[in-house]
Amino acid sequence: MNADTSPPLLALDPGVIIAAIALAAGLSVALLGWLISRAAASVPRQDRVWLDPPPLAYRIVWWPVHWLAHYLRAVLPERQLQASLVRLRLGGLDYALDPAQFLAGQLVWALLCGAFGAWLASAFAQPVHWPLLAGFASGFLLPPVWLRDRIEVRRRHTFKALPFMLDLITLCVESGLNLNSALAQAVAKGPASPLRDELARLMRDVRAGRPRSEALRDLADRLDMAPVSNFVSTLIQAEATGMSLGPILRAQAEQRRTERFAGAEKLAMQAPVKLLFPLLFFIFPCVFAILMFPIVMKFMAAGV
Known part of the structure; x- marks a missing residue:
């Protein structure tokens, strides 16, 4: 047989392979x-002099949120941006976050919570897939849930403070002040509430030269509540027809107070219907167990 004349393969040193x-x-x-670093350097710095500070959860991760939001603005559809802006306006955050920043915060917290879930699972020598997915879903859903709760709290506080603010405005109007001065006095003397903040924003818009009717309509859109919309419509109609504002405002305050009392009733x-489930499944079993324990123990002792 002929001898193999092919050249021998070069033997590579394992150290060279590892170094490569x-x-x-x-x-x-x-x-x-x-x-x-190039992508981060291309993101312009946002001028937040005239903006409100973002929420605490967004301030913690503000740099990646701002960086990611810069690239999300170009790909998000306009319809989604407008829908998210409406929700932020209802929550009083339209001067703190824009829709792209809100979505970027969802993604950043989803990644952080997913990474934390995976690390926690690996620390206990468990599979990381489900904790990773659960953490990602939790981090992504927490900001919308928090925003929904914030909107509900603002509406509840606004509904509670509306009759008192109307009483203040009525008192100022009946004492001889015009509507702008009455609103300014209500903002200065009224209790702290989302309604006072929105009225202060209304006064800023009027001082900036915006027509009062448009500023009032924007106030109703920002709060999106039937009592506030009725109050705004009444004010606009009274101004258009030249009616006296005192009796109208007093009637509005009385109606809002009646609605608040009806809501409390x-x-x-x-309350009794909501207490039925915990009573049946949590409180009554514990009470029965405590009452029946001595009887059961006596029967067991008698049987022995």
């Missing part, structure tokens, strides 16, 4: 860091 892999990995990491009547 390490060099390639280092270059990849350096390239990735350079790309991220409704909540009071709903």
